[in-house]
Amino acid sequence: MRWGEIIRRLVLIPPTLFGVCVIVFVLLRVVPGDPIAMMIPPGASPADIDRLRAFYGLDQSILQQFITWLGQALTGNFGRSISLHQNVFELVLARLPATLELSLLATLIATALGVMVALTGVYVRGRRLEWAIDGGIGVFLAIPDFLWALILLLLFGVLIPLLPISGRIDPQLDVAFRTNFYLVESLLTGRLDVALALLQHMILPAVALALPFAALVARLLKASLAEAEDQDYAQIARARGFSRPAILWREVFPNALIPTVALGGVQVTLLLGGTVLVERIFSYEGIGNMAIDAVINRDFPLIQGLILTFAVLFIALNLAVDLLVRLLDPRLRHG
Amino acid sequence: MTAVLAVHDLHVAIGERGRAANVLRGASLEVGAGEVRGLVGESGAGKSMLGRAVLGLLPANAVIGGGTILFEGRDLLAMPEPERRGLLGRRIALIPQDPITSLNPVKRVGAQIAVTLRHHLALSKRAALERATELLAEVAIREPRRVLELYPHEISGGMRQRVLIAMAFACDPGLVIADEPTTALDVTVQRQVLQLVERLRQRHGAAVLFITHDLGVVAKICRTMTVLHAGRVLEEGETADVLARPRHPYTRALLAATPRADRPAEALRPVPPALIESLWSEAHRLDRLDVAGRA
Ligand SMILES: Nc1ncnc2c1ncn2[C@@H]1O[C@H](COP(=O)(O)OP(=O)(O)O)[C@@H](O)[C@H]1O
Ligand SMILES: [Mg+2]
Numbered sequence: 001m002r003w004g005e006i007i008r009r010l011v012l013i014p015p016t017l018f019g020v021c022v023i024v025f026v027l028l029r030v031v032p033g034d035p036i037a038m039m040i041p042p043g044a045s046p047a048d049i050d051r052l053r054a055f056y057g058l059d060q061s062i063l064q065q066f067i068t069w070l071g072q073a074l075t076g077n078f079g080r081s082i083s084l085h086q087n088v089f090e091l092v093l094a095r096l097p098a099t100l101e102l103s104l105l106a107t108l109i110a111t112a113l114g115v116m117v118a119l120t121g122v123y124v125r126g127r128r129l130e131w132a133i134d135g136g137i138g139v140f141l142a143i144p145d146f147l148w149a150l151i152l153l154l155l156f157g158v159l160i161p162l163l164p165i166s167g168r169i170d171p172q173l174d175v176a177f178r179t180n181f182y183l184v185e186s187l188l189t190g191r192l193d194v195a196l197a198l199l200q201h202m203i204l205p206a207v208a209l210a211l212p213f214a215a216l217v218a219r220l221l222k223a224s225l226a227e228a229e230d231q232d233y234a235q236i237a238r239a240r241g242f243s244r245p246a247i248l249w250r251e252v253f254p255n256a257l258i259p260t261v262a263l264g265g266v267q268v269t270l271l272l273g274g275t276v277l278v279e280r281i282f283s284y285e286g287i288g289n290m291a292i293d294a295v296i297n298r299d300f301p302l303i304q305g306l307i308l309t310f311a312v313l314f315i316a317l318n319l320a321v322d323l324l325v326r327l328l329d330p331r332l333r334h335g
Numbered sequence: 336m337t338a339v340l341a342v343h344d345l346h347v348a349i350g351e352r353g354r355a356a357n358v359l360r361g362a363s364l365e366v367g368a369g370e371v372r373g374l375v376g377e378s379g380a381g382k383s384m385l386g387r388a389v390l391g392l393l394p395a396n397a398v399i400g401g402g403t404i405l406f407e408g409r410d411l412l413a414m415p416e417p418e419r420r421g422l423l424g425r426r427i428a429l430i431p432q433d434p435i436t437s438l439n440p441v442k443r444v445g446a447q448i449a450v451t452l453r454h455h456l457a458l459s460k461r462a463a464l465e466r467a468t469e470l471l472a473e474v475a476i477r478e479p480r481r482v483l484e485l486y487p488h489e490i491s492g493g494m495r496q497r498v499l500i501a502m503a504f505a506c507d508p509g510l511v512i513a514d515e516p517t518t519a520l521d522v523t524v525q526r527q528v529l530q531l532v533e534r535l536r537q538r539h540g541a542a543v544l545f546i547t548h549d550l551g552v553v554a555k556i557c558r559t560m561t562v563l564h565a566g567r568v569l570e571e572g573e574t575a576d577v578l579a580r581p582r583h584p585y586t587r588a589l590l591a592a593t594p595r596a597d598r599p600a601e602a603l604r605p606v607p608p609a610l611i612e613s614l615w616s617e618a619h620r621l622d623r624l625d626v627a628g629r630a
Binding site: 126231232233234235236238239240241242243250251254255258328329330331 | 421431486
């Protein structure tokens with residue numbers, strides 16, 4: 001990918017986000033469900049309801065509402081949450097770090113697992129163990145993250161209660177954080193006991209998110225490794241007296257990584273999407289969990305803010321993957 | 336004089352049991368110290384398989400049915416794997432056919448040369464890169480220090496082949512197997528590459544097994560030659576003798592198919608397999624006579 005391509009991508013970002021906003025905005029208001037009906041006490045008079053409706057601008061036409069919302073959004077004001085009575089931008093910003101930390105941890109676990117399985121799988125190529133590994137990968141691909149979340153919750157939360165199954169941090173653990181990146185902050189400031197407590201809460205949801213993604217990484221990488229190992233340069237390395245593990249790691253892996261990152265990197269979006277249900281299951285206070293509450297309460301401004309946040313994350317992820325591929329492949333770097 | 340390489344009665348089959356194709360059927364050849372031996376034969380004769388058998392590069396579905404491959408008197412097929420790996424790349428080296436696919440596309444040229452030097456000679460990173468610079472200069476690459484920093488796609492095919500030649504001679508091998516190293520190159524580059532192989536061979540004192548289907552190349556740089564057909568050796572001897580008085584009709588057909596300045600090339604007429612088979616026993620007898628004569 002050349003620089004021109006990157007610029008083209010950047011130019012396409014605003015129209016993409018605009019499109020996302022339009023679709024979400026219209027869908028929310030066309031689909032049945034009324035935020036006011038969700039919040040009024042029983043027995044409120046029609047006049048009260050109308051006043052509330054007008055207060056949130058819901059009495060106007062959809063187009064009118066959209067223009068108002070967009071005008072404010074462009075100045076960084078994404079409105080007030082109807083159910084939480086707070087600024088949407090601040091709400092999302094406060095919760096986003098929790099989801100980012102969880103997704104990052106899950107991605108790291110998935111990558112480490114996937115790489116190990118792929119290297120093992122390609123090492124035993126042609127033997128019966130390879131079949132077992134391929135079969136295992138297939139199984140893990142077929143079970144979705146929220147199912148893993150339930151399985152892990154029952155297994156390590158209920159059956160063998162080893163780990164906490166709810167929240168981000170113990171309520172009785174009285175620590176103050178300067179940022180909302182609790183894990184990163186505690187690691188950077190050397191508060192390892194706090195980091196450990198955080199990790200204990202994160203590990204189950206992170207593993208649930210990681211398992212299907214690890215299987216995806218393993219499948220993509222194993223195929224790429226097998227293809228790269230058949231190339232002349234890898235074969236010739238054998239004639240230079242290198243052992244097969246050394247060749248797989250030094251010659252084959254850096255090459256196989258390129259298609260794997262290009263194809264698998266964008267799939268991290270699936271993992272991000274998975275946080276919605278998995279955070280819910282573990283009562284983890286991230287934006288995924290928040291999104292479910294927002295939908296239940298028909299909290300239009302909050303839903304719009306959250307979906308826009310996910311859209312920005314997806315776009316950023318795609319760009320990051322492209323840059324990473326350029327970094328890994330010298331043939332693209334000098335293009 | 337003991338041979339650097341002595342392949343004896345080598346049988347190799349490729350494919351599933353039952354449907355295996357015998358690609359080498361009792362092939363034997365010797366390469367003496369410092370000798371340049373041409374291994375010729377038409378495409379599919381089994382030349383590459385023979386080279387690959389020596390280098391331990393046979394495809395996964397290949398089975399060695401019998402024979403010995405002695406390198407400096409030790410059987411490569413019988414020795415333990417780590418011992419063989421200690422020889423490969425250090426005492427036995429390869430110049431591959433395709434310079435485009437034979438270098439790792441994501442590693443710098445310098446790193447690719449250095450890794451072998453460090454592996455076999457236990458050089459430091461600095462020393463290995465220093466040695467790599469010398470090697471590149473030896474294969475007539477200008478600005479070797481700059482080229483060390485480049486990736487394979489940033490240099491020409493001819494230059495890549497020179498890098499591969501430099502890598503082959505890096506650890507002063509006793510034997511270099513060159514598998515059609517000029518086939519993928521255009522004529523002027525071919526000539527330069529042949530000169531380089533000859534120069535480095537002399538300087539490093541290596542023997543060369545030069546695999547090619549081009550008798551012109553053999554005539555230029557090989558003192559001795561072996562003619563392979565369908566997995567068997569049909570004829571061998573001093574290049575001058577074989578080319579002047581080919582004893583085998585197949586060699587004559589090969590010669591006739593080679594373009595020469597004084598006459599146009601004829602198409603290589605396929606020799607009927609039955610004829611080859613009937614001549615095989617004859618050639619085999621001659622073969623043995625030759626070996627006996629030299630011993
Ligand atoms: N990977 C392979 N699988 C099956 N057969 C092969 C393979 N590679 C080569 N062969 C067969 O082995 C025979 C010898 O091939 P090769 O040694 O490459 O010939 P050449 O003399 O042209 O180098 C040919 O008949 C070829 O079809
Ligand atoms: Mg060949």
